Amino acid sequence: ADKLTLQLKWVTQAQFAGYYVAQDKGFYEEEDLDVEIKPGGPDIAPPQVLAGGGADVIIDWMPAALATREKGVALVNVAQPFKSSGMMLVCRKETGIESPEDFKGKTLGVWFFGNEYPFLSWMSHLGLPTDGGEEGVTVLKQGFNVDPLIQKQADCISTMTYNEYWQVIDAGFEPDDLVVFKYEDQGVATLEDGIYVLEDNLKDDAFVDRLTRFVRASMKGWKWAEENPDEAAMIVLDNDASGAQTEKHQKRMMGEIAKLTAGSNGALDPADYERTVKTLLEGGSDPVITKEPEGAWTHMITDKALQ
Amino acid sequence: MVAVDPVANLPTARPTLGARLVGGKTVPILTVVVALVALWYAFAVYLNAPWQLDRYAKSEREWTAAELVRDTLNQERPVLPSPHQVMAEIWKTTVDVRPTSKRSLVYHGWVTLSSTLLGFAIGTALGILLAVGIVHNRAMDKSVMPWVIASQTIPILAIAPMIIVVLNAIGLSGILPKALISTYLSFFPVVVGMVKGLRSPEAIQLDLMRTYSAGAGQVFWKLRWPSALPYLFTSMQVAVAISLVGAIVGEMPTGAVAGLGARLLAGSYYGQTVQIWAALFAAAAIAAVLVMAVGFAHGLVLKRMGMAR
Amino acid sequence: MSVFLLAVLFWLAAWAFNEWLVRRQPESRTQARLIGIVVPLIFGATLLVLWEGAVRGFEVPFVLLPPPSAIWDRLINSLPILWADFRQTFLKAVLAGYVLGCGSGFLVAILIDRSPFLQRGLLPLGNFVSALPVIGVAPIMVMWFGFDWPSKAAVVIIMTFFPMLVNTVQGLTAASAMERDLMRTYAAGYWQTLFKLRLPAAGPFIFNALKINSTLALIGAIVAEFFGTPIVGMGFRISTEVGRMNIDMVWAEIAVAALAGSVFYGVVALVERAATFWHPSIRGG
Amino acid sequence: MRNSSAAIRGQATAGDGAGLPADAGAGARSVVEAKGLGLTFQTGDGPVRALADVDLSIGRGEFVSFIGPSGCGKTTFLRVIADLEQPTAGSITVNGMTPQEARRRRAYGYVFQAPALYPWRTIEKNIALPLEIMGIGRAEQQERIDRVLDLVDLKGFGKKFPWQLSGGMQQRASIARALAFDADLLLMDEPFGALDEIVRDHLNEQLLKLWERTTKTICFVTHSIPEAVYLSTKIVVMSPRPGRVTDIIDSTLPKERPLDIRESPEFLKIAHRVREGLRAGHSYE
Amino acid sequence: MRNSSAAIRGQATAGDGAGLPADAGAGARSVVEAKGLGLTFQTGDGPVRALADVDLSIGRGEFVSFIGPSGCGKTTFLRVIADLEQPTAGSITVNGMTPQEARRRRAYGYVFQAPALYPWRTIEKNIALPLEIMGIGRAEQQERIDRVLDLVDLKGFGKKFPWQLSGGMQQRASIARALAFDADLLLMDEPFGALDEIVRDHLNEQLLKLWERTTKTICFVTHSIPEAVYLSTKIVVMSPRPGRVTDIIDSTLPKERPLDIRESPEFLKIAHRVREGLRAGHSYE
Numbered sequence A: 001a002d003k004l005t006l007q008l009k010w011v012t013q014a015q016f017a018g019y020y021v022a023q024d025k026g027f028y029e030e031e032d033l034d035v036e037i038k039p040g041g042p043d044i045a046p047p048q049v050l051a052g053g054g055a056d057v058i059i060d061w062m063p064a065a066l067a068t069r070e071k072g073v074a075l076v077n078v079a080q081p082f083k084s085s086g087m088m089l090v091c092r093k094e095t096g097i098e099s100p101e102d103f104k105g106k107t108l109g110v111w112f113f114g115n116e117y118p119f120l121s122w123m124s125h126l127g128l129p130t131d132g133g134e135e136g137v138t139v140l141k142q143g144f145n146v147d148p149l150i151q152k153q154a155d156c157i158s159t160m161t162y163n164e165y166w167q168v169i170d171a172g173f174e175p176d177d178l179v180v181f182k183y184e185d186q187g188v189a190t191l192e193d194g195i196y197v198l199e200d201n202l203k204d205d206a207f208v209d210r211l212t213r214f215v216r217a218s219m220k221g222w223k224w225a226e227e228n229p230d231e232a233a234m235i236v237l238d239n240d241a242s243g244a245q246t247e248k249h250q251k252r253m254m255g256e257i258a259k260l261t262a263g264s265n266g267a268l269d270p271a272d273y274e275r276t277v278k279t280l281l282e283g284g285s286d287p288v289i290t291k292e293p294e295g296a297w298t299h300m301i302t303d304k305a306l307q
Numbered sequence B: 001m002v003a004v005d006p007v008a009n010l011p012t013a014r015p016t017l018g019a020r021l022v023g024g025k026t027v028p029i030l031t032v033v034v035a036l037v038a039l040w041y042a043f044a045v046y047l048n049a050p051w052q053l054d055r056y057a058k059s060e061r062e063w064t065a066a067e068l069v070r071d072t073l074n075q076e077r078p079v080l081p082s083p084h085q086v087m088a089e090i091w092k093t094t095v096d097v098r099p100t101s102k103r104s105l106v107y108h109g110w111v112t113l114s115s116t117l118l119g120f121a122i123g124t125a126l127g128i129l130l131a132v133g134i135v136h137n138r139a140m141d142k143s144v145m146p147w148v149i150a151s152q153t154i155p156i157l158a159i160a161p162m163i164i165v166v167l168n169a170i171g172l173s174g175i176l177p178k179a180l181i182s183t184y185l186s187f188f189p190v191v192v193g194m195v196k197g198l199r200s201p202e203a204i205q206l207d208l209m210r211t212y213s214a215g216a217g218q219v220f221w222k223l224r225w226p227s228a229l230p231y232l233f234t235s236m237q238v239a240v241a242i243s244l245v246g247a248i249v250g251e252m253p254t255g256a257v258a259g260l261g262a263r264l265l266a267g268s269y270y271g272q273t274v275q276i277w278a279a280l281f282a283a284a285a286i287a288a289v290l291v292m293a294v295g296f297a298h299g300l301v302l303k304r305m306g307m308a309r
Numbered sequence C: 001m002s003v004f005l006l007a008v009l010f011w012l013a014a015w016a017f018n019e020w021l022v023r024r025q026p027e028s029r030t031q032a033r034l035i036g037i038v039v040p041l042i043f044g045a046t047l048l049v050l051w052e053g054a055v056r057g058f059e060v061p062f063v064l065l066p067p068p069s070a071i072w073d074r075l076i077n078s079l080p081i082l083w084a085d086f087r088q089t090f091l092k093a094v095l096a097g098y099v100l101g102c103g104s105g106f107l108v109a110i111l112i113d114r115s116p117f118l119q120r121g122l123l124p125l126g127n128f129v130s131a132l133p134v135i136g137v138a139p140i141m142v143m144w145f146g147f148d149w150p151s152k153a154a155v156v157i158i159m160t161f162f163p164m165l166v167n168t169v170q171g172l173t174a175a176s177a178m179e180r181d182l183m184r185t186y187a188a189g190y191w192q193t194l195f196k197l198r199l200p201a202a203g204p205f206i207f208n209a210l211k212i213n214s215t216l217a218l219i220g221a222i223v224a225e226f227f228g229t230p231i232v233g234m235g236f237r238i239s240t241e242v243g244r245m246n247i248d249m250v251w252a253e254i255a256v257a258a259l260a261g262s263v264f265y266g267v268v269a270l271v272e273r274a275a276t277f278w279h280p281s282i283r284g285g
Numbered sequence D, E: 001m002r003n004s005s006a007a008i009r010g011q012a013t014a015g016d017g018a019g020l021p022a023d024a025g026a027g028a029r030s031v032v033e034a035k036g037l038g039l040t041f042q043t044g045d046g047p048v049r050a051l052a053d054v055d056l057s058i059g060r061g062e063f064v065s066f067i068g069p070s071g072c073g074k075t076t077f078l079r080v081i082a083d084l085e086q087p088t089a090g091s092i093t094v095n096g097m098t099p100q101e102a103r104r105r106r107a108y109g110y111v112f113q114a115p116a117l118y119p120w121r122t123i124e125k126n127i128a129l130p131l132e133i134m135g136i137g138r139a140e141q142q143e144r145i146d147r148v149l150d151l152v153d154l155k156g157f158g159k160k161f162p163w164q165l166s167g168g169m170q171q172r173a174s175i176a177r178a179l180a181f182d183a184d185l186l187l188m189d190e191p192f193g194a195l196d197e198i199v200r201d202h203l204n205e206q207l208l209k210l211w212e213r214t215t216k217t218i219c220f221v222t223h224s225i226p227e228a229v230y231l232s233t234k235i236v237v238m239s240p241r242p243g244r245v246t247d248i249i250d251s252t253l254p255k256e257r258p259l260d261i262r263e264s265p266e267f268l269k270i271a272h273r274v275r276e277g278l279r280a281g282h283s284y285e
Ligand SMILES: Nc1ncnc2c1ncn2[C@@H]1O[C@H](COP(=O)(O)OP(=O)(O)OP(=O)(O)O)[C@@H](O)[C@H]1O
Pocket: B001, B002, D041, D042, D043, D048, D049, D050, D068, D069, D070, D071, D072, D073, D074, D075, D076, D077, D113, D241, E163, E164, E165, E166, E167, E168, E169, E194
């Protein structure tokens, strides 16, 4: 079987259910692939692993991928299983925040490590400086969890629909106590969880062939997961080596993930791409990318895979 | 017999039964533990109370002090979990599951321990070698030492993920990259301590060797090495502890797959304070055992050298 | 490849030159001091040249390891940011944590020493603190002390506490039997014996801890910033810029850390020289 | 040759008793009172009996020399008096108290066999050490330091560190330290061992003068028979392992002792008796 | 009183020269040859001149005693011979070589003023130390250890650690260590300072016997005038700071020296001259 290494963006969880399902259900094997899935974690930069030869394929968010491309690592999006963005900003209602206009002077928790681009674009959209001044917002680098909101150290924090939001709820908040801003609704959604490879590798036919089979099997996995969310969650759970994930949480996450992958057959929708690029280019004085990227995506693989 | 007791000026108690109990380790440790646990409970109530009060306020519930204490000590996501919650979690993850299971702290502890020990061994050896070089070679003393120091100011923990990626890129994987991070942290205390220790012989002791026209190797084995042992063991106690920290941090970027580091991380990621504390305790327990083991070895060696009076 | 070979050649030459330098009998004090400064600089320079040569020779991707020249470029172009980060991390968190951590390690060591009861009860538990891993403690500290520098200082305190404790406890046993007997003949009280004999004799051990801690403190503060911080600080910058693939900025920050740490260590070493001048290792053994 | 020590016990010898202050009772008059004293060290390869069955009474104002072969227990006996060693048999009182109480009251000054100077203190500061501990004012400290430095002929070396002095000079510094601190009982363990005859004669004279002027009691270990005879009112001869008292000789020399008394027949007679006692303890011939 | 040292230089005195092996030339015959030797220590508060203008020649097979007030530079001179200290003026050869070469060839054995035993080795192991270094076999090591332990009367203490021995016993152990290693030149710095007269006499005799039997050259620092006269073929009297040679006395005593030679007029005459020379160097009277 052909070997292939996949570097995930984050730890083993239902966010990556498609790949674990494909492996567990033998979809990769059927395509004569031997796939190694490397879980990520905080401070693992998938593009770096890719450049260092530690992986053939990575899962990453498009803003980070495009920024990296500008840094000289020629990432190309070859498939996009996630159709919509799951990012949200969640605020405690008692802070009096009702709309983005109320952010001024508030403290917001943000993920960094390349995950801050959507947020920064949104803020420059709103014309809010992020330097902590009177006229803008104070930004905190938020850790892995939702504590800043619970401890009232931040007025709002970043969450994903499928993960952190539910942790806030689990912590005892009622949905009524919270005000939620989805990036999708604010018109600043950017593409998440795409499949990326190095541009140079696409010139290699053998690699393209392997990649095609990989994407095909992975999408099969995703569709299976969408249809059998609970089983998919259990598969993820089996693959979690840390033994820390819980069934309840993963099943719920899988349910939410299915909403995000719905509507994608794996091929990148150029319209989504254009919207993402536009959002990123509008980043005010310090845009995430400085010019329209070229060759940052291709349908070459999905075209073959989805015939 | 000679008065070397550091507290020689205190009245020395005759070994009655009570005194012997107090003189042993059990009673003191128990006393301190009980005091700490009491303190801990107090803090847990204090730190968890605001959220609990918030709850009460939200549900507009009447509450009594006893209820408050009970509730603060049994929250699901406490700011500071109470000792019994942590103990229950530890019990659940060590005794109630197979040691080979992924949910067992024993399993994760072993993963961490193995890379700790490997890193510590390499680090100690490296540290001793460097110290020997520094003490014997002027060029090394002058040029390497400043850079050894500078190397430690590189926040290796901060770039551990990058290091692991780079090591992977040159073909090193498995336990070794993690161990190398431990090594990087643990060799430094050994170098500093050993340089001091190898230089600690009195002038007259060195002069004696000179009169024998002893070779550098002989001076080393017969004088410098024995004189340096107290420094070495003290440094090793520090090194083994840091080594564990290194191993735990090194587990983050391996994809947080297994080990106490992964456990801690998963705990923080899901806001499972109890799980964090359980893992912290496991780590601390391993550290304590390792440190005490080194201290015990120290005592043995001193005794064999006739220096324990 | 040939770039790399050239770098290796340079290294060998510089090494030989250094060997020659340290073997010279300095004619004057200033010359000796000059040699003392030049030798490590040359050594450092060769490391950098090797690095540059290796990166260029083997065409290492920029996002894995940038060459020193690029790092230098980035460094001099980002001074204001670097300074702000330095102030946040070093001047606030590291210094405060170092002082409090070393201080509390020292005090607990005395406490333990003062009471044999505590010595048996607390020391084994002190070992417990020794390896509370930063990544476990840092999030808790953020929870308790907030996002700003006090939580980082708390992490530094925990990291520096144990080396100080162990070394002080060991150092307090360093006075020889006869030196102690002398104090007994004066019926000196505990504190007098402590201050006039046992602490001076413990000096070399205590400074050991101070030196080790000077670098540990920096590492601790930087790593602690991974777990929540305002958007300034050396650790914040490092983790953020890794994610943005600005590896040159990461190394610029590391260079600042290395410089600050070395100076910090150097200052401690100088104080050590002055304070334990009598120890054979400094008197020249 | 061997005196029954029982015969001597309780006897209140004090030279010719000139100028002694009238004391309350005979008990208080006896400074050291040992009865059946024994001390056994436990070592790795079996017990070592250092002292056995020592009965001895030392009155106020006496100058007692201890002489005996190397390793016979002289130092050990002094250490028992000083409460630095616990006897394993018999009893001992110092000034009518237990040695511990006596030590607590700073009843004695001790000159160790080795100098035991603290390397981080200058000679002056080493001499000041007991004075600091006893809380004596700065000005008086300085005055006393100057006086004793002069006495042991170390003027001008006060600012040097111990390792910068010759062996004999270090020994003198440690004598100066014990003299600066003005105790009623002086325990001196071979204080003049490392000194040449001339300095030794000089210091012998000084010590005698000091003893005459004050009412100090002095216990003095020496290996020199002439020194013992010249200085003492009582000479205790000890036998080796286990250390026993084999002879106690009360000196019949007058209190006023010019150096040339050492040629008098009286002196030579005592010296001969000491030598015989000493020789009996040795295995040679 | 002061001999012109120039007059003595080069003179090949060797007692009555009985039984010395015929040697190649006068140069080779002189074991130590010092010309205009000077040594100044640099200390914190100014230079200390320890030796000045020392001219001295010591022939093969001589037994030379050094005597002089405490701190006059005796130890320093021995250390220069042993290549433990570098002279700052003049020249010195040992066996016709530089002291360094001589040391490399293990030309001498050294007994330090302090015992300098390694605390982590038992007495036996301490004595074995030089033998191990010189690569002598186990069996022979043990044999030599037993012999020298017997010689210094420490049988049965071989398995003890240094701190379990009395001061004099430690001193004897260090003598045994130097004797076990059988060098042609023995440098002994007050080896018998801490020993009682009887042991001292015994060891003096043993040392003389050893010296007679072999063709050893011995440099011997002592503070005892009788000891110096009894042992030596040549007595070097030194004056204090800076250490100069004020008198060199060639002994006219026969090589065969029973202990009672010390009462002979010849002996007393030499002793008197030494005492005068010594006294001249002191400030008292
Ligand atoms: N700490 C110890 N442990 C074991 N044995 C000891 C210890 N101290 C002394 N001894 C033994 O006790 C005996 C008496 O020793 P002590 O030091 O009293 O002799 P001393 O009369 O002072 O001899 P010297 O004149 O050589 O100083 C010796 O045999 C010695 O080996």
